[in-house]
Amino acid sequence: MTFNIQKINKTILLLMLCFVCLGLALLYDAAGGKMDPWAKSQLIRFAIGLGIMTCIIITPIKFWIKYAYSFYFMVLGMLSLVLIMGHTGMGAQRWLKLGPIQIQPSEMMRVSLILALACYYHRRTYEEIQKISTLLIPMLMILIPTALVAKQPDLGTAIMIFLSGVMVLFIAGVPKRVFIISGIGLISLIPIAWTFLHTYQKKRVLTFLNPERDPFGAGYHIMQSKIALGSGGLFGKGFMAGTQSHLNFLPEKQTDFIFTLFAEEFGFVGSILLLIGYLVTIITGIYLGYRCHSIFCRLVAIGLSCTIFLYVAINIAMVIGLVPVVGVPLPFISYGGTAMWTLLITVGFILNADRNHDRRLERYY
Amino acid sequence: MSARAIESLSSRITTLIVVIILVFLSLAGRLYYLQVYKSSHYLTLSDKNRIQTTPIKPERGRILDRNGTVIAHNQPRYHAAFDRRKNKNFSKALSTIQTILNLTEEEIADIEKQVETVPKYIPLELKRNLSWQELSTLEINSFDIPGLEILQSEERVYPYGESLSHVLGYVAKPNQEDLNNNILLSVPGVVVGKNGLEKYYNEDLSGEFGTLMTENNARGQKIRTLSKEQAVAGEDITLTIDLPLQNHIYELLKPHKSAAAIVMDIKTGEILALVSIPGYDPNLFTKGISSRQWQSLLKAENNPLTNKTISGLYSPGSLIKTFIAYALLSEPKVGPNFTLGCDGKYPVGSHTFHCWKKIGHGQTNLLKALMQSCDIFFYKTTQLLGIDKLITTLSQFKMGQKTGIDLEHEKAGLLPSPQWKKQRYSQRWWPGDTINLSIGQGALLTTPLQWVYGIAKIANGGQELQPHLRKGAGEYFAPPSKKDPHLTYIQKALDHTVNSPGGTGHHAKLDIPDFHVAGKTSTSQVRRITMKERQQGIRSVAETPWHLRDNAIFTGYAPAQNPRYALTLIVEHGGWGGRTTGPLVKNIFQYIYTHLYKKNA
Numbered sequence: 001m002t003f004n005i006q007k008i009n010k011t012i013l014l015l016m017l018c019f020v021c022l023g024l025a026l027l028y029d030a031a032g033g034k035m036d037p038w039a040k041s042q043l044i045r046f047a048i049g050l051g052i053m054t055c056i057i058i059t060p061i062k063f064w065i066k067y068a069y070s071f072y073f074m075v076l077g078m079l080s081l082v083l084i085m086g087h088t089g090m091g092a093q094r095w096l097k098l099g100p101i102q103i104q105p106s107e108m109m110r111v112s113l114i115l116a117l118a119c120y121y122h123r124r125t126y127e128e129i130q131k132i133s134t135l136l137i138p139m140l141m142i143l144i145p146t147a148l149v150a151k152q153p154d155l156g157t158a159i160m161i162f163l164s165g166v167m168v169l170f171i172a173g174v175p176k177r178v179f180i181i182s183g184i185g186l187i188s189l190i191p192i193a194w195t196f197l198h199t200y201q202k203k204r205v206l207t208f209l210n211p212e213r214d215p216f217g218a219g220y221h222i223m224q225s226k227i228a229l230g231s232g233g234l235f236g237k238g239f240m241a242g243t244q245s246h247l248n249f250l251p252e253k254q255t256d257f258i259f260t261l262f263a264e265e266f267g268f269v270g271s272i273l274l275l276i277g278y279l280v281t282i283i284t285g286i287y288l289g290y291r292c293h294s295i296f297c298r299l300v301a302i303g304l305s306c307t308i309f310l311y312v313a314i315n316i317a318m319v320i321g322l323v324p325v326v327g328v329p330l331p332f333i334s335y336g337g338t339a340m341w342t343l344l345i346t347v348g349f350i351l352n353a354d355r356n357h358d359r360r361l362e363r364y365y
Numbered sequence: 366m367s368a369r370a371i372e373s374l375s376s377r378i379t380t381l382i383v384v385i386i387l388v389f390l391s392l393a394g395r396l397y398y399l400q401v402y403k404s405s406h407y408l409t410l411s412d413k414n415r416i417q418t419t420p421i422k423p424e425r426g427r428i429l430d431r432n433g434t435v436i437a438h439n440q441p442r443y444h445a446a447f448d449r450r451k452n453k454n455f456s457k458a459l460s461t462i463q464t465i466l467n468l469t470e471e472e473i474a475d476i477e478k479q480v481e482t483v484p485k486y487i488p489l490e491l492k493r494n495l496s497w498q499e500l501s502t503l504e505i506n507s508f509d510i511p512g513l514e515i516l517q518s519e520e521r522v523y524p525y526g527e528s529l530s531h532v533l534g535y536v537a538k539p540n541q542e543d544l545n546n547n548i549l550l551s552v553p554g555v556v557v558g559k560n561g562l563e564k565y566y567n568e569d570l571s572g573e574f575g576t577l578m579t580e581n582n583a584r585g586q587k588i589r590t591l592s593k594e595q596a597v598a599g600e601d602i603t604l605t606i607d608l609p610l611q612n613h614i615y616e617l618l619k620p621h622k623s624a625a626a627i628v629m630d631i632k633t634g635e636i637l638a639l640v641s642i643p644g645y646d647p648n649l650f651t652k653g654i655s656s657r658q659w660q661s662l663l664k665a666e667n668n669p670l671t672n673k674t675i676s677g678l679y680s681p682g683s684l685i686k687t688f689i690a691y692a693l694l695s696e697p698k699v700g701p702n703f704t705l706g707c708d709g710k711y712p713v714g715s716h717t718f719h720c721w722k723k724i725g726h727g728q729t730n731l732l733k734a735l736m737q738s739c740d741i742f743f744y745k746t747t748q749l750l751g752i753d754k755l756i757t758t759l760s761q762f763k764m765g766q767k768t769g770i771d772l773e774h775e776k777a778g779l780l781p782s783p784q785w786k787k788q789r790y791s792q793r794w795w796p797g798d799t800i801n802l803s804i805g806q807g808a809l810l811t812t813p814l815q816w817v818y819g820i821a822k823i824a825n826g827g828q829e830l831q832p833h834l835r836k837g838a839g840e841y842f843a844p845p846s847k848k849d850p851h852l853t854y855i856q857k858a859l860d861h862t863v864n865s866p867g868g869t870g871h872h873a874k875l876d877i878p879d880f881h882v883a884g885k886t887s888t889s890q891v892r893r894i895t896m897k898e899r900q901q902g903i904r905s906v907a908e909t910p911w912h913l914r915d916n917a918i919f920t921g922y923a924p925a926q927n928p929r930y931a932l933t934l935i936v937e938h939g940g941w942g943g944r945t946t947g948p949l950v951k952n953i954f955q956y957i958y959t960h961l962y963k964k965n966a
Binding site for chain 1: 369370373374377378380381382385386388389391392393395396397399400401403404406407408410418
């Protein structure tokens with residue numbers, strides 16, 4: 001099939017571009033009105049990412065169905081490698097160095113897991129999916145990388161991998177009782193696990209759940225973040241006029257806490273507009289998935305839209321003190337190469353799935 | 366796609382979107398609360414960020430012995446500190462403070478380093494442990510220098526310094542690595558455990574920092590306290606150590622230049638005494654040890670900083686025979702009734718191995734071989750046994766393995782094996798290597814803790830053990846359900862070694878009817894007597910210089926009838942095992958009998 005640019009969805013592309021521009025403006029802002037050190041390199045990364053995204057969009061969808069598993073196992077292998085190399089102290093645990101390129105396999109796992117799960121369910125009938133036994137392999141596919149990433153330890157990414165996998169299972173049609181029962185099971189396990197912990201471990205968990213117990217570590221960030229956000233008020237202090245962020249009270253203002261900088265300067269109105277922008281992006285993604293004829297395309301588009309949702313929800317909930325600080329970036333806006341590329345890859349797959357939305361794809365290639 | 370599937374998909378997607386919208390609504394709600402409802406509150410706070418959060422130092426937990434005697438506690442002290450949030454011009458203030466406190470160049474350099482690394486919410490530490498003179502001068506001047514503060518904190522005190530030095534370790538000012546892990550440790554007066562139990566249980570002992578949140582005016586003066594979260598004091602830790610016994614053994618062994626001893630409850634793995642000679646004064650470290658003192662400790666003879674019970678690596682010598690006997694008893698080719706003749710010599714290839722007794726022991730069975738420590742018997746029987754079975758048994762007794770005691774710097778040692786030799790030296794394993802191993806010499810390296818573990822396992826009938834120093838820290842295991850006849854046999858032999866005529870341990874014989882000592886002596890070579898020396902008539906290492914003399918070792922337990930306490934003792938370069946250690950062993954067990962055994966009975 002020839003590539004037809006008319007078939008590319010413009011809404012998502014346009015919104016994405018808006019986010020990236022906003023991100024660049026905020027990075028310029030965070031550096032005190034300079035392109036260095038963040039905005040310029042982010043722009044370069046975005047350009048490279050656009051190239052990767054284009055490659056993903058124009059690759060025939062058959063190719064991705066055929067190699068979804070291989071891709072998954074490759075990333076899984078890299079994850080294990082990171083753990084092993086980390087243990088022998090040959091480098092930071094999250095990163096894998098391949099020549100001059102550093103990659104973070106845990107980020108790539110978010111995408112490859114969804115592709116693999118989509119491929120798995122693509123090859124099952126509705127009746128097969130209703131059986132509990134069909135669930136065994138997908139559960140392993142989710143839990144193994146989750147455990148590996150949690151062991152790094154990168155709890156934020158582990159939770160995201162787990163949740164996005166579960167969301168794919170939900171859309172794929174796994175019986176609802178499975179979710180209800182395992183949800184209840186997980187919750188009832190917590191008190192039992194609690195009794196096995198040492199006193200100091202309990203203290204750590206409590207601090208983790210409530211960072212304000214630790215006002216000089218994570219709690220310090222949260223408190224400063226809340227002051228910055230709150231002082232922004234309804235309309236904000238204006239672009240480049242955020243006092244808290246610029247007085248260096250705010251840590252990590254260019255990465256995970258960039259939303260604070262934005263909210264301080266653009267106020268409640270700005271925050272809500274940004275939230276609406278994300279909501280439109282996510283729901284458009286889900287809609288694109290919904291109208292797909294093949295299970296693979298549908299699950300890829302919806303699953304990946306859900307990961308964008310998880311990014312946004314966890315990041316914002318984190319900076320406004322609703323959940324513990326776990327290190328999840330704000331999509332398209334936070335400074336950081338791997339996150340930017342992963343998101344562009346994500347969008348690439350959504351758009352590829354969408355341009356094949358009216359095709360009925362074979363189960364095996 | 367079936368109709369049911371389509372219907373299911375629509376309903377699920379609806380659910381998903383509803384969830385997503387609900388999450389976004391709650392985010393929006395929270396944002397409304399922060400940015401609209403509470404906006405003026407946060408606007409006030411953001412006004413030059415007038416809210417100050419100051420950490421409150423927790424008190425370090427104490428350490429107690431098994432009877433509740435305090436063996437490490439804190440004593441109030443005062444520190445001079447400087448809060449940079451209250452006075453922006455620190456460098457000017459420093460020159461005034463420098464003259465008041467007589468700060469040295471070194472101290473000034475340290476303060477300047479703090480200025481760069483310590484965040485503003487933590488006061489700078491100017492000087493620790495102020496004298497009364499310094500304190501009063503500072504009190505008078507503190508009004509003129511805003512930011513200057515006198516803080517109370519504690520200094521660690523070890524009332525039984527040297528005796529417990531290797532058990533407790535010591536605390537000291539946090540170093541750069543500690544600070545990288547937790548910058549709060551730069552709060553003035555904070556100490557961290559650097560060795561021994563202070564380090565192993567540092568986390569539990571340290572407690573948690575509290576927080577004082579105050580609202581200040583533009584000059585940095587406090588207007589009011591917003592909130593105060595008290596610091597959580599560190600836990601008190603109770604040890605299994607019996608302080609009187611520990612002190613007794615320390616005083617007893619102190620005249621020997623270099624020695625170590627452990628007393629352990631053979632049923633629970635609780636360590637009652639753990640002594641390494643020489644000790645050092647841990648109080649030196651709390652006060653901030655000078656580099657001259659540190660250097661002299663490092664260079665001091667007999668390594669006072671090394672805990673010899675867990676980090677001292679020794680050839681065990683003949684005490685290894687106790688454990689080898691267990692392998693021999695289960696070996697069909699040997700067994701309890703095997704007898705051979707010992708004529709003092711055993712030629713293997715071109716080399717002749719000797720028994721410690723020149724004329725030999727004559728007809729010898731395992732019982733006699735253990736009692737009189739016949740080398741030839743073990744040379745020959747281990748050849749029959751084979752190296753693999755020998756290694757398996759020695760591993761069961763944890764020779765060359767860590768026991769997992771709750772102390773830092775435990776060493777494993779080395780249990781040589783054919784695989785090890787091949788890897789290390791690319792050489793094959795010779796019969797001579799097995800022969801060396803059979804009398805606890807050669808490449809074999811073990812710690813006194815491993816010996817006491819091994820002997821306790823023999824004394825308690827094979828029950829598993831976890832040696833530990835903190836009460837309740839070790840796992841407790843059930844005793845084996847039935848008696849192991851081989852262990853009973855070894856117990857009998859160890860009883861005879863001490864209590865029967867001709868046994869090598871008769872020096873340790875204790876004349877208390879219900880409290881007999883059982884055990885094995887050992888004289889482990891520091892250096893082999895060369896063939897040349899042998900020809901010159903030097904047979905005993907006692908005739909060589911002190912640092913080349915043999916280590917004298919005893920490992921045993923009491924009461925022999927119903928074992929309870931295991932004891933391991935090594936006197937470095939103490940010469941002949943039985944003679945040197947015998948009186949010491951007797952003395953220690955006598956003490957245990959009067960002060961522990963009879964009291965508990």
